[in-house]
Amino acid sequence: MSQTPDSVVRTYIQQHRAAFLDDLAEWLRIPSVSAQPDHAADVRRSADWLAAKLTETGFPTAEVWPTPGAPAVYAEWPSDDPQAPTVLVYGHHDVQPAAREDGWDSDPFAPEIRGNRLYARGAADDKGQVFFHTLGVRAHLAATGRTAPAVHLKLLIEGEEESGSPHFRALVEQHAERLAADAVIVSDTGMWSEDTPTVCTGMRGLAECEIRLYGPDQDIHSGSFGGAVPNPATAAARLVAALHDEHARVAIPGFYDGVVELTDRERALFAELPFDEEQWLRTARSHATRGESGFTTLERVWARPTAEVNGIGGGYQGPGSKTIIPASAMVKLSFRLVAGQDPDHVEKAVRAWAERQVPAGIRCELTFSGATRPCLTPLDHPALQSVVRAMGRAFGETVRFTREGGSGPAADLQDVLGAPVLFLGISVPSDGWHAPNEKVELDLLLKGVETTAYLWGDLAEHWRHAP
Amino acid sequence: MSQTPDSVVRTYIQQHRAAFLDDLAEWLRIPSVSAQPDHAADVRRSADWLAAKLTETGFPTAEVWPTPGAPAVYAEWPSDDPQAPTVLVYGHHDVQPAAREDGWDSDPFAPEIRGNRLYARGAADDKGQVFFHTLGVRAHLAATGRTAPAVHLKLLIEGEEESGSPHFRALVEQHAERLAADAVIVSDTGMWSEDTPTVCTGMRGLAECEIRLYGPDQDIHSGSFGGAVPNPATAAARLVAALHDEHARVAIPGFYDGVVELTDRERALFAELPFDEEQWLRTARSHATRGESGFTTLERVWARPTAEVNGIGGGYQGPGSKTIIPASAMVKLSFRLVAGQDPDHVEKAVRAWAERQVPAGIRCELTFSGATRPCLTPLDHPALQSVVRAMGRAFGETVRFTREGGSGPAADLQDVLGAPVLFLGISVPSDGWHAPNEKVELDLLLKGVETTAYLWGDLAEHWRHAP
Ligand SMILES: [Zn+2]
Numbered sequence: 058m059s060q061t062p063d064s065v066v067r068t069y070i071q072q073h074r075a076a077f078l079d080d081l082a083e084w085l086r087i088p089s090v091s092a093q094p095d096h097a098a099d100v101r102r103s104a105d106w107l108a109a110k111l112t113e114t115g116f117p118t119a120e121v122w123p124t125p126g127a128p129a130v131y132a133e134w135p136s137d138d139p140q141a142p143t144v145l146v147y148g149h150h151d152v153q154p155a156a157r158e159d160g161w162d163s164d165p166f167a168p169e170i171r172g173n174r175l176y177a178r179g180a181a182d183d184k185g186q187v188f189f190h191t192l193g194v195r196a197h198l199a200a201t202g203r204t205a206p207a208v209h210l211k212l213l214i215e216g217e218e219e220s221g222s223p224h225f226r227a228l229v230e231q232h233a234e235r236l237a238a239d240a241v242i243v244s245d246t247g248m249w250s251e252d253t254p255t256v257c258t259g260m261r262g263l264a265e266c267e268i269r270l271y272g273p274d275q276d277i278h279s280g281s282f283g284g285a286v287p288n289p290a291t292a293a294a295r296l297v298a299a300l301h302d303e304h305a306r307v308a309i310p311g312f313y314d315g316v317v318e319l320t321d322r323e324r325a326l327f328a329e330l331p332f333d334e335e336q337w338l339r340t341a342r343s344h345a346t347r348g349e350s351g352f353t354t355l356e357r358v359w360a361r362p363t364a365e366v367n368g369i370g371g372g373y374q375g376p377g378s379k380t381i382i383p384a385s386a387m388v389k390l391s392f393r394l395v396a397g398q399d400p401d402h403v404e405k406a407v408r409a410w411a412e413r414q415v416p417a418g419i420r421c422e423l424t425f426s427g428a429t430r431p432c433l434t435p436l437d438h439p440a441l442q443s444v445v446r447a448m449g450r451a452f453g454e455t456v457r458f459t460r461e462g463g464s465g466p467a468a469d470l471q472d473v474l475g476a477p478v479l480f481l482g483i484s485v486p487s488d489g490w491h492a493p494n495e496k497v498e499l500d501l502l503l504k505g506v507e508t509t510a511y512l513w514g515d516l517a518e519h520w521r522h523a524p
Numbered sequence: 525m526s527q528t529p530d531s532v533v534r535t536y537i538q539q540h541r542a543a544f545l546d547d548l549a550e551w552l553r554i555p556s557v558s559a560q561p562d563h564a565a566d567v568r569r570s571a572d573w574l575a576a577k578l579t580e581t582g583f584p585t586a587e588v589w590p591t592p593g594a595p596a597v598y599a600e601w602p603s604d605d606p607q608a609p610t611v612l613v614y615g616h617h618d619v620q621p622a623a624r625e626d627g628w629d630s631d632p633f634a635p636e637i638r639g640n641r642l643y644a645r646g647a648a649d650d651k652g653q654v655f656f657h658t659l660g661v662r663a664h665l666a667a668t669g670r671t672a673p674a675v676h677l678k679l680l681i682e683g684e685e686e687s688g689s690p691h692f693r694a695l696v697e698q699h700a701e702r703l704a705a706d707a708v709i710v711s712d713t714g715m716w717s718e719d720t721p722t723v724c725t726g727m728r729g730l731a732e733c734e735i736r737l738y739g740p741d742q743d744i745h746s747g748s749f750g751g752a753v754p755n756p757a758t759a760a761a762r763l764v765a766a767l768h769d770e771h772a773r774v775a776i777p778g779f780y781d782g783v784v785e786l787t788d789r790e791r792a793l794f795a796e797l798p799f800d801e802e803q804w805l806r807t808a809r810s811h812a813t814r815g816e817s818g819f820t821t822l823e824r825v826w827a828r829p830t831a832e833v834n835g836i837g838g839g840y841q842g843p844g845s846k847t848i849i850p851a852s853a854m855v856k857l858s859f860r861l862v863a864g865q866d867p868d869h870v871e872k873a874v875r876a877w878a879e880r881q882v883p884a885g886i887r888c889e890l891t892f893s894g895a896t897r898p899c900l901t902p903l904d905h906p907a908l909q910s911v912v913r914a915m916g917r918a919f920g921e922t923v924r925f926t927r928e929g930g931s932g933p934a935a936d937l938q939d940v941l942g943a944p945v946l947f948l949g950i951s952v953p954s955d956g957w958h959a960p961n962e963k964v965e966l967d968l969l970l971k972g973v974e975t976t977a978y979l980w981g982d983l984a985e986h987w988r989h990a991p
């Protein structure tokens with residue numbers, strides 16, 4: 058009886074499962090918390106450990122790349138097929154802070170398997186999802202009888218993602234030639250649920266803005282002057298109130314310029330997802346949904362641009378009262394952007410709008426930061442099709458589509474390398490990213506291994522360079 | 525050549541000027557700072573000093589009234605005319621904090637006469653303006669040959685005005701029978717300027733409100749949830765923005781119920797004042813005027829009710845950014861009220877309005893405090909006419925009318941005693957209340973003495989009780 062490639066892959070994974078989990082556990086024991094300076098040596102140790110493991114896996118090149126902060130790991134395994142596409146896998150080896158007393162049932166840096174789950178800080182975010190590529194590429198070689206992958210395979214695993222990736226863009230720019238790729242595969246997201254495998258097709262972009270409003274030269278008495286001079290806290294509030302129209306649509310002229318609207322097919326696909334609004338509200342810790350008219354909750358968080366107030370402040374905020382007109386007030390806004398929107402254009406639109414809103418006698422200063430472009434891969438992109446097929450083979454189920462409402466360093470790869478960004482993740486919402494008792498489902502982790510074992514062959518077959 | 529009563533008064537004042545100023549200086553040396561606990565003994569000493577001085581002046585009754593905080597002083601000098609009206613003078617013997625290093629040119633508690641000014645903390649606010657009553661009543665007796673004043677004269681001089689008068693209303697309620705009066709004369713305000721003697725005819729009232737808005741049960745990620753759940757900071761801002769309509773008129777239904785509108789005569793009298801808007805803006809440390817359409821700046825601060833934001837806060841206010849939807853937000857509002865408005869009615873109107881504004885999914889809690897009723901004495905009130913005539917005799921000039929935009933404990937006297945409140949003050953805007961180098965103009969201080977020397981006789985003549 059001849060083996061199909063799929064059964065070869067599965068058998069190979071079963072045979073190497075124990076060693077794979079032992080290795081992952083060893084890596085998880087390194088508390089590579091990038092946000093805590095006293096763990097800087099651990100983050101370096103984590104990078105060294107990974108580079109050595111990738112060399113052991115077979116990558117001819119595996120290097121630790123220093124940055125002014127924590128180091129990244131870069132590895133490369135060229136295909137023996139010169140027409141094969143080049144794929145760059147992105148992930149991170151640093152983790153969120155964690156301490157047993159935060160509510161962990163076991164030491165966050167002493168990985169523990171309970172039932173069919175592996176509990177440890179980084180199990181899902183992101184060491185587990187980086188590590189499945191090691192066994193995945195070995196299974197791919199074993200099943201195909203190759204000695205090099207079917208695609209030119211590159212890995213860039215950064216060490217500061219949980220600290221806001223402060224040096225990531227510069228690192229990518231510095232190494233742009235070596236990082237050049239036809240597609241980027243981000244291995245740092247999740248899927249809809251255990252029962253619903255999905256591929257994420259895009260992330261929202263970001264523009265952040267702090268607005269400072271100045272009124273009187275000092276706090277003045279609201280009895281003596283109230284009702285007769287402009288109040289900067291009122292001006293701040295009126296700016297915020299003017300952000301949205303009565304349909305909860307952003308009311309800044311030009312804000313929606315260029316927005317790539319959802320297609321009917323995308324909306325139909327979103328609607329197929331088993332969305333439970335009550336459950337979603339519990340996750341959001343919120344007590345009602347509210348958003349742009351004419352769109353569902355999923356459309357609002359995944360595919361529509363937004364304006365949110367992250368902070369507002371002015372005047373007296375202590376106990377009791379103080380009858381003043383404050384000298385100044387402040388608003389922190391973040392705009393989530395979707396495909397077609399440009400952070401620079403949004404900045405210009407916000408500046409022009411804010412200046413028109415502010416009354417005479419109030420001076421306003423705007424400071425922008427955090428500009429991140431949105432990413433969106435069209436549903437018919439050949440690389441996305443390959444991911445969907447590979448995942449479908451591994452899971453034996455229809456693969457559906459999601460998007461991600463947040464923003465991430467993947468956008469820097471898209472911008473600098475000019476490559477489309479795809480997202481391949483097997484984590485599920487219950488994995489508890491950034492929370493106590495983070496875990497990964499072992500079955501899903503091995504489906505991740507299996508997906509990548511199929512993916513490189515599928516990509517090489519369907520998305521070859523012209524000879 | 526026979527002396528007119530006015531020249532008798534003036535001569536009497538000149539003869540006693542030096543002793544009067546020496547006594548005042550002695551009182552000003554007591555640092556009766558009610559807001560600073562380490563000056564509690566000084567505030568008590570100030571009360572004892574004043575009670576002794578009032579006894580020495582001739583008041584048959586002069587008592588120190590304890591409160592749970594700092595003591596007040598009460599003194600009484602009945603008229604020998606049973607049909608005379610009863611007048612209660614209100615002032616305070618505590619002062620604002622002051623330290624040489626705040627920018628004083630001399631020790632704030634070592635009174636110093638430079639030129640024609642007396643510099644000291646409390647020189648104008650309020651010891652000087654309390655103290656002119658001592659020499660005033662003596663001059664009144666000297667000029668009329670009486671042994672008791674023409675009116676039943678009562679003084680209530682509190683010790684916690686600069687700390688918000690926390691025990692004043694209870695004190696007034698406790699002693700309401702002894703304090704009973706036909707009119708209250710507040711000796712704790714000022715006049716338009718050195719060249720423009722004025723009488724204040726009213727103060728605005730006050731209602732304070734803190735609104736807390738609760739959204740998600742904790743701060744949530746604006747990438748994952750932004751655009752799909754209500755944001756309490758946005759709700760807070762929209763509440764504030766909804767406070768006023770496009771004419772800067774308060775947009776809360778029912779807020780203006782009962783408002784006593786300015787008469788044409790009052791508006792004409794306000795317009796006669798030599799108002800310099802540029803100068804006013806400098807005092808307001810502000811860069812533009814803004815307020816209810818159809819009213820002048822003076823009308824806005826004196827005679828129109830307002831809604832002002834004293835503080836607003838929610839979400840992240842530190843440096844940099846934090847992409848959250850905050851769990852809660854807060855707004856502190858103060859409403860200034862004018863005659864005819866009732867703080868309880870305003871509270872009801874604000875509650876109903878706020879609840880209608882707040883979107884589903886946001887819970888709002890309102891807490892009201894600081895309710896103070898407005899005071900307004902009609903221009904034709906006989907006691908007010910007496911004050912105007914007495915001041916006119918002292919100053920030799922037309923006496924005009926002002927109002928006061930702030931709110932004060934005088935309203936408690938009006939409420940509890942059911943007596944109209946009049947304001948007699950000789951301080952000018954340059955006196956620097958609550959600021960370094962507080963001073964009083966000696967000429968004006970003595971005009972204050974002279975005004976009260978005429979006032980009691982005028983009142984008794986024009987506003988007698990029916991026999
Ligand atoms: Zn991550």
Ligand SMILES: [Zn+2]
Pocket residue numbers: 616649650685712
């Ligand atoms: Zn005062």
